Amino acid sequence: MSTPWINTVPTTKFTRADGNEGALQYGVKWGGGYGQGVVLTYSFPDGKAWFINGYAEFDSWSALNRRETAAVRTALDEWSSVAGVTFVEVNDGRKVVGDLRFAITDEGGDEAAHAYYPWHTPDGGDVWFKNGEWHDRPNSAIKKGSYDYLVVLHEIGHAIGLKHPFEAPQKLQGAYDHYAFTIMSYSASAWSESNYASFYPTTPMYYDLVNIQGMYGRGAHNPGNTIYTFKDGKNYWQTIDDSGGIDTIVHKGSDKAIIDLGIGHWSALGRKIEFSNSSTKWTVAIGPDTLIENATGGSGKDKIIGNSLDNVLAGGKGKDVLIGGEGADSFVFNVKPAARNVDTIRDFTVGEDIIRLAQKVFDALSPGVLTAEAFDTHFDYAGGVLAYQGKAFAQLNGAPAIDEGDLLVV
Numbered sequence: 001m002s003t004p005w006i007n008t009v010p011t012t013k014f015t016r017a018d019g020n021e022g023a024l025q026y027g028v029k030w031g032g033g034y035g036q037g038v039v040l041t042y043s044f045p046d047g048k049a050w051f052i053n054g055y056a057e058f059d060s061w062s063a064l065n066r067r068e069t070a071a072v073r074t075a076l077d078e079w080s081s082v083a084g085v086t087f088v089e090v091n092d093g094r095k096v097v098g099d100l101r102f103a104i105t106d107e108g109g110d111e112a113a114h115a116y117y118p119w120h121t122p123d124g125g126d127v128w129f130k131n132g133e134w135h136d137r138p139n140s141a142i143k144k145g146s147y148d149y150l151v152v153l154h155e156i157g158h159a160i161g162l163k164h165p166f167e168a169p170q171k172l173q174g175a176y177d178h179y180a181f182t183i184m185s186y187s188a189s190a191w192s193e194s195n196y197a198s199f200y201p202t203t204p205m206y207y208d209l210v211n212i213q214g215m216y217g218r219g220a221h222n223p224g225n226t227i228y229t230f231k232d233g234k235n236y237w238q239t240i241d242d243s244g245g246i247d248t249i250v251h252k253g254s255d256k257a258i259i260d261l262g263i264g265h266w267s268a269l270g271r272k273i274e275f276s277n278s279s280t281k282w283t284v285a286i287g288p289d290t291l292i293e294n295a296t297g298g299s300g301k302d303k304i305i306g307n308s309l310d311n312v313l314a315g316g317k318g319k320d321v322l323i324g325g326e327g328a329d330s331f332v333f334n335v336k337p338a339a340r341n342v343d344t345i346r347d348f349t350v351g352e353d354i355i356r357l358a359q360k361v362f363d364a365l366s367p368g369v370l371t372a373e374a375f376d377t378h379f380d381y382a383g384g385v386l387a388y389q390g391k392a393f394a395q396l397n398g399a400p401a402i403d404e405g406d407l408l409v410v
Helices: 066-082 148-157 206-216 372-376
Strands: 011-013 029-030 037-045 085-089 100-105 112-114 127-130 228-231 238-240 247-253 257-261 265-273 279-286 294-296 303-305 312-313 322-323 332-335 341-345 352-359 379-382 383-390 391-396 407-409
Touching: 029 037, 066 085, 066 148, 066 206, 112 148, 127 148, 206 238, 228 265, 332 341, 332 391, 372 379
Parallel strands: 037 085, 037 100, 100 127, 228 247, 238 279, 247 294, 257 303, 294 312, 303 322, 312 332, 322 341, 332 352, 341 391, 352 407
Antiparallel strands: 011 029, 112 127, 257 265, 265 279, 379 383, 383 391
16 A cells, blocks of 8 residues: 555656657556556545645645535546556555645646646655635536546546646647547647636547557446437537447437547537537547447438448438448338438448338337338338328438339338
């Protein structure tokens, strides 16, 4: 266990990964070699805390309150969920302290906080929030999406071995040096020089994940079948990290949304994020090695884009655009056929893709693969327009030669 005089968890120097994959790596990590996980303790010093002589911040410091410690615990959970780092809380005392310690200080320049990189000295891994510059309303909760919460995520990143993207010797490509790709940046967007955003990232972002997972391995994050739901009018800015299962992104609402299941790609969901001189609707990204299989649209005009997997894409109400991409994709129709609900399938592949019809809507049909008789009796297909009992519900670009074998009633 670490003490006020020494950190007992070993640290390891390593060669950074090439290019952007190592551009956030400071070059020292906790625990064993590159890619190996670690267990770290953390603590919150109080009025009886001990520090080694000469510890600069000890000259003027104070303890975090319960709202602030709650935010730290939440942020630690966020990091541990995506990487092979396990955090265990311990009491901060005379003989035992956390490998990472969190408190407030008056020391430091014009900053919201600072942290020390992994090292065997007592300050290694410690995080200090600046009095008056961070959480200046101490009686309020620190909410996800606030700048204060972003600061907590950012400083923990330093404490476990991530540096700023603009620092030598290995820099992140300039196009990615902003919050959309790393919370270790100082820039909110590619279009602004300030760090102002109306809503801040709530998770480590794409290159944070690449770099930290390279250092410590990947956590078992949402390994089961997970549904990610995004609603109109809500704030989101996040990167989805998912390590397994059959997963679905769901949009709920009537606003126009874009869902893109491609790794590293962005979806437009929820409220727009405002910057000092620009804005973006791209709010949800797919993280590295994260495979999301399915997507469901809302009641507006959605655009849903699949990936290389066998995707199940459901537009729902509205005139939606569905793009399956590679794989044997299923395009779901589960709302009443009407002119306002005609979906366009951009890339239907005969003999591979399938049109799924909900039996509760297409109620004259029996469950299973459609028969030739049922197809001829209930459907019309001409010029790429597929209609059921005289009402169009799908437009297939390129007018591929479909027949009853391309439809399935479920």
